[in-house]
Amino acid sequence: MVAGEGARRKAEARSPDGAVKVTITEIAREAGVSVPTVSRVVNGRSDVSPATRARVEDLLHRHGYRRRPAAPGTKAALLDLVFNDLDSPWAVEIIRGVEEVAHEAGVGTVVSAIHDRAGAARQWMTNLRARASDGVILVTSALEPGLHDELRHLGVPLAVIDPAGRSPVAEAPTVGATNWAGGMAATEHLLQLGHRRIGFIEGPPRLLCSRARLDGYRAALDAARVAADGDLVVPGDFYPESGFVGAGRLLDLPEPPTAIFAASDQMALGAIEALRRRGLRVPQDMSVVGFDDLPEVRWSSPPLTTVRQPLSDMGKLAARMLLDLARDVEPAAPRVELATELVVRASTAPPRRA
Amino acid sequence: MVAGEGARRKAEARSPDGAVKVTITEIAREAGVSVPTVSRVVNGRSDVSPATRARVEDLLHRHGYRRRPAAPGTKAALLDLVFNDLDSPWAVEIIRGVEEVAHEAGVGTVVSAIHDRAGAARQWMTNLRARASDGVILVTSALEPGLHDELRHLGVPLAVIDPAGRSPVAEAPTVGATNWAGGMAATEHLLQLGHRRIGFIEGPPRLLCSRARLDGYRAALDAARVAADGDLVVPGDFYPESGFVGAGRLLDLPEPPTAIFAASDQMALGAIEALRRRGLRVPQDMSVVGFDDLPEVRWSSPPLTTVRQPLSDMGKLAARMLLDLARDVEPAAPRVELATELVVRASTAPPRRA
Numbered sequence: 001m002v003a004g005e006g007a008r009r010k011a012e013a014r015s016p017d018g019a020v021k022v023t024i025t026e027i028a029r030e031a032g033v034s035v036p037t038v039s040r041v042v043n044g045r046s047d048v049s050p051a052t053r054a055r056v057e058d059l060l061h062r063h064g065y066r067r068r069p070a071a072p073g074t075k076a077a078l079l080d081l082v083f084n085d086l087d088s089p090w091a092v093e094i095i096r097g098v099e100e101v102a103h104e105a106g107v108g109t110v111v112s113a114i115h116d117r118a119g120a121a122r123q124w125m126t127n128l129r130a131r132a133s134d135g136v137i138l139v140t141s142a143l144e145p146g147l148h149d150e151l152r153h154l155g156v157p158l159a160v161i162d163p164a165g166r167s168p169v170a171e172a173p174t175v176g177a178t179n180w181a182g183g184m185a186a187t188e189h190l191l192q193l194g195h196r197r198i199g200f201i202e203g204p205p206r207l208l209c210s211r212a213r214l215d216g217y218r219a220a221l222d223a224a225r226v227a228a229d230g231d232l233v234v235p236g237d238f239y240p241e242s243g244f245v246g247a248g249r250l251l252d253l254p255e256p257p258t259a260i261f262a263a264s265d266q267m268a269l270g271a272i273e274a275l276r277r278r279g280l281r282v283p284q285d286m287s288v289v290g291f292d293d294l295p296e297v298r299w300s301s302p303p304l305t306t307v308r309q310p311l312s313d314m315g316k317l318a319a320r321m322l323l324d325l326a327r328d329v330e331p332a333a334p335r336v337e338l339a340t341e342l343v344v345r346a347s348t349a350p351p352r353r354a
Numbered sequence: 355m356v357a358g359e360g361a362r363r364k365a366e367a368r369s370p371d372g373a374v375k376v377t378i379t380e381i382a383r384e385a386g387v388s389v390p391t392v393s394r395v396v397n398g399r400s401d402v403s404p405a406t407r408a409r410v411e412d413l414l415h416r417h418g419y420r421r422r423p424a425a426p427g428t429k430a431a432l433l434d435l436v437f438n439d440l441d442s443p444w445a446v447e448i449i450r451g452v453e454e455v456a457h458e459a460g461v462g463t464v465v466s467a468i469h470d471r472a473g474a475a476r477q478w479m480t481n482l483r484a485r486a487s488d489g490v491i492l493v494t495s496a497l498e499p500g501l502h503d504e505l506r507h508l509g510v511p512l513a514v515i516d517p518a519g520r521s522p523v524a525e526a527p528t529v530g531a532t533n534w535a536g537g538m539a540a541t542e543h544l545l546q547l548g549h550r551r552i553g554f555i556e557g558p559p560r561l562l563c564s565r566a567r568l569d570g571y572r573a574a575l576d577a578a579r580v581a582a583d584g585d586l587v588v589p590g591d592f593y594p595e596s597g598f599v600g601a602g603r604l605l606d607l608p609e610p611p612t613a614i615f616a617a618s619d620q621m622a623l624g625a626i627e628a629l630r631r632r633g634l635r636v637p638q639d640m641s642v643v644g645f646d647d648l649p650e651v652r653w654s655s656p657p658l659t660t661v662r663q664p665l666s667d668m669g670k671l672a673a674r675m676l677l678d679l680a681r682d683v684e685p686a687a688p689r690v691e692l693a694t695e696l697v698v699r700a701s702t703a704p705p706r707r708a
Contacts, residue, residue, distance in 0.1 A: 077485050078432075078464070086450040089443040089650060096440040099467055103477065108485050110432070110462035113453055123457065131431050131462050240653040269653040276655045296443060299594040299623040301630045301655045 027063065031056050057153040078108045079135045079322055080128055081315075086113045088238075088266070089294050090311055094139060094161060097315025105323055107134065121147055129154065135322040137161060137315075140207065157325035159318045162209060173325075173334035175318045179209045182307035182340030183216020183263075186289045189305070189342055190259045191224045194350045195287065198226075199257035201236040201246035201267050213263045213291060232257055236267050243267025247274035258351035259287035265294045265306055272300065272347070283349035293343055302346035310338045381417065385410050411507040432462045433676055434487045435669075436478065438494065440467045442592075442620070443648050444665055448493060448515060451669025459677055461488065475501055483508065489676040491515060491669075494561065511679035513672045516563060527679075527688035529672045533563045536661035536694030537570020537617075540643045543659070543696055544613045545578045548704045549641065552580075553611035555590040555600035555621050567617045567645060586611055590621050597621025601628035612640065612705035619644035619651045619660055626654065626701070637703035647697055656700035664692045 028038045037048060038056055048056075081098050083091055095111060102109045110133065114121040125147055128136070135157040151158060158172040190198050200217050203210030214233070221228050234249045236242035243262050247270065250257055262268040268290030272282050282288050282302055290297060293308035317338065321331040382392045391402060392410055402410075435452050437445055449465060456463045464487065468475040479501055482490070489511040505512060512526040544552050554571050557564030568587070575582050588603045590596035597616050601624065604611055616622040622644030626636050636642050636656055644651060647662035671692065675685045 077481075078462070080462070086446055086453060087649070089446060092440055092443060092446040092449075095446075095449070095465055096467070099440060099465055103466060103474070103481070106477070106481050106484065108432070108434070108464035108466070108481055108487075111449055111453055111465045112457060112462070113450070120457070123460070127457070127460050127462055130460065133462075240650075244653075266650075266653070269650070269655075272655050273653055273657065295441070296594075296620075296623070296650050299598075299620070299627055301623075301626050303627065 027056065027059050031059050060155060061153050077106075078110055078131060078133050079137065079319065079326075080110045080112060080133045081137045081139070082112045082114060082124065083139045084113065085115055086111070089296060090292055090309075091139075093294070093311035094315040097312035097317075098137060098319045099315075100312075101316045101319035101323070107323065109319075125150055128156070134326045135159070137318045137322060140209075157322055159322045159325070161314050161318050173318075173321045173331045174336070175314045175321070176209070176337045177309040177314065178337045178340045179212035180216040180219070182291060182309070182342075183213035183261075184220045185216075185340070185342040186261050186291065186307050187217045187220035188224075189344065189348065190261065190287060190289065191220060191226065193259075193287065193348060195257075195259040196226055196351075197229070197232065197255065197257040197259075199247075199250040199260040200233045201243055201250075201260065201262040201271065202233060203236060203238050203263040205235075210263060217261060236263065238264040238266060240266045240270035240273075243270025244274045245270075247271035251275075251278060251280075257286075259289070259348070261289045261291075263291050265290035265292040265297045265304060268304055268306065268347075269297070269300055272304075282347050285352060287348040287351070289348060298345070300347075305345045305348040306343055308341045308343050310340075313338055381410065381413050385413050414509060415507050431460075432464055432485060432487045433489045433491065433673065433680075434464045434466060434482055435491045436466045436468060436493065438467065439469055440465070443650060444646055444663075445493075447648070447665035448669040451666035451671075452491060452673045453669075454666075455670045455673035455677070461677065463673075479504055482510070488680045489513070491672045491676055494563075511676055513676045513679070515668050515672050527672075527675045527685045528690070529668045529675070530563065530691045531663040531668065532691045532694045533566035534570040534573070536645060536663070536696075537567035537615075538574045539570075539694070539696040540615050540645065540661050541571045541574035542578075543698065543702065544615065544641060544643065545574060545580065547613075547641065547702060549611075549613040550580055550705075551583070551586065551609065551611040551613075553601075553604040553614040554587045555597055555604075555614065555616040555625065556587060557590060557592050557617040559589075564617060571615060590617065592618040592620060594620045594624035594627075597624025598628045599624075601625035605629075605632060605634075613642070613702070614640065615643045615645075617645050619646040619648045619658060622658055622660065622701075623651070623654055626658075636701050639706060641702040641705070643702060652699070654701075659699045659702040660697055662695045662697050664694075667692055 028034060031038065033052055033056065037052060079102055081095065095109070099109045110131070112124050114124050133156060136151065138158065138160045140162045160172050160174040162176050187198060198221070200214065202214055205211065218228055231253055232250065234246040236246045243266065246262070246267065247260055250260060251274070260271050262271050268288050271288055275282055275286055280286050288304070290304050290306035291309070292311070293306045297304035297306055317336060324331055382388060385392065387406060387410065391406060433456055435449065449463070453463045464485070466478050468478050487510060490505065492512065492514045494516045514526050514528040516530050541552060554568065556568055559565065572582055585607055586604065588600040590600045597620065600616070600621065601614055604614060605628070614625050616625050622642050625642055629636055629640055634640050642658070644658050644660035645663070647660045651658035651660055671690060678685055
């Protein structure tokens with residue numbers, strides 16, 4: 001059976017371990033409001049006064065209330081997939097994975113971008129209440145703390161893809177990729193080809209995944225007893241232009257590298273263009289490795305050697321966790337990193353003989 | 355006020371010109387069912403027998419019924435954005451545009467892929483009913499005829515982006531791009547550079563946009579009094595591999611072209627890779643032009659000369675039309691083509707002197 005409005009409104013108060021703790025009737029009595037009013041708050045309706053909503057949400061939270069565990073066989077109707085920005089080809093990979101799982105379960109995938117702006121995030125939260133979403137998947141999202149609290153009070157199940165830092169909601173399950181191992185694999189590949197001076201273009205340092213890739217790069221150099229040279233690490237922000245600029249900085253060093261490992265595919269494409277403009281060929285004059293394995297880099301010129309992040313699988317897994325949570329099934333493993341994999345194509349080769 | 359369930363269920367029967375024609379009570383009487391049953395059908399609920407649903411939908415359709423014109427100031431809660439596949443970077447461009455407009459209006463954007471398979475489309479239709487979506491945007495979608503009829507019967511407003519052929523629902527507004535003018539502009543650019551043998555890699559012939567781009571190419575050749583050579587037109591399917599193969603076929607001609615116009619950016623990237631593998635440089639040995647202006651081609655090597663399709667603006671306009679329709683406002687112009695624009699970058703140059 002597909003959940004109609006009836007099923008979407010059904011709700012019981014449960015403690016975090018899944019046992020029914022209080023009924024909505026008890027919450028209503030304690031708050032001094034009607035049962036339909038509690039139900040309206042539970043379902044994120046807007047026709048409740050702010051004071052009443054705050055009182056009821058506080059009680060729901062204090063009683064460890066968990067929203068609408070659907071009866072067995074019923075299906076949630078909507079999940080929210082939230083990006084900071086919809087400006088990267090990797091967003092579509094994650095959407096594809098989430099949509100595939102949600103679609104099969106009869107659940108719609110609502111895609112939103114909050115643009116790192118408080119106003120847009122606030123609007124999204126209002127919309128989320130209005131549509132009584134059954135769960136939220138945040139992608140590398142740094143929601144402001146006030147919104148974390150609201151999400152927790154709403155009691156909507158939450159999962160996080162590619163956590164930017166500590167999970168914004170402590171109890172939310174997270175799905176990431178083995179960024180450290182991927183950074184190490186890419187660097188080992190270049191070392192095995194004979195490179196010793198390997199440049200690294202970083203991601204934004206506030207993201208955990210950036211730090212993990214950098215540490216993987218350093219660990220591989222260490223293991224090969226190659227001294228790390230701080231000049232060979234230049235900043236980037238995952239976007240192509242920063243790869244273009246970063247590669248330029250590396251080429252301008254008194255002793256430039258013979259290979260560049262960029263912490264994202266998009267920066268690797270920017271780096272390749274910087275090399276082309278200086279008349280340098282990839283891989284004959286310089287090897288380049290990326291990170292992500294976006295579909296388009298199979299067709300870059302040359303096709304890019306990169307570290308595959310299973311973005312679509314990450315989306316699938318997060319969606320499955322969320323659908324489980326919506327049925328009050330705790331995920332078996334709430335902190336998961338899916339394996340990355342080195343994909344060797346045509347942008348890497350042994351260093352040119354000096 | 356944000357629409358709660360109450361507003362989402364409110365519905366009146368209207369004729370296509372917006373005048374109230376029959377009430378739900380009259381439909382119920384004529385169908386021999388209760389008013390709540392008609393309401394359940396109108397709202398796509400699943401708890402109605404198939405026979406009753408069919409009878410009621412038939413009556414609603416015969417009376418020119420239009421679903422839920424929201425009261426002024428209320429907002430629709432959800433719109434559905436439907437792709438055949440979520441496998442192309444241009445999908446994210448359209449999603450971005452639709453989401454931006456929907457988000458501002460307090461409306462969630464539900465993204466789905468129906469994979470050109472009847473089963474998935476059927477499941478989507480079931481989900482659509484269950485979530486009582488306020489409108490549907492189809493992207494280049496060839497829904498099977500049975501589903502067109504169901505959509506029409508459901509009375510959900512519909513808009514089509516980049517219509518694949520005749521509009522699947524005759525009265526639905528469409529948003530496209532000036533494909534013919536774009537094909538002409540790309541070809542004129544190559545002619546002005548001095549090219550006379552210009553290869554063309556086609557899109558799928560069943561899509562109107564493919565045909566329009568090809569006709570634009572031919573029109574530009576005609577206008578310049580350059581004889582069209584049928585060997586210079588090779589098939590493709592918009593994906594990179596077909597550009598790779600198509601470029602190979604053009605290069606194998608007894609008299610190969612000096613420039614290639616690919617009807618999509620992804621095919622242009624495939625063509626550039628085919629040239630690289632044969633040791634040919636772009637643009638020194640061969641010029642290449644694409645179509646779309648995906649964000650990534652700013653950073654292809656070399657950056658691609660292409661025809662910009664305003665994909666994100668197309669998404670925005672379709673979303674606006676749909677939100678208008680949901681408020682029973684007919685779009686001022688129901689068939690719109692947004693202007694394409696030639697963007698000259700580094701992949702085109704005069705032909706090499708023989």
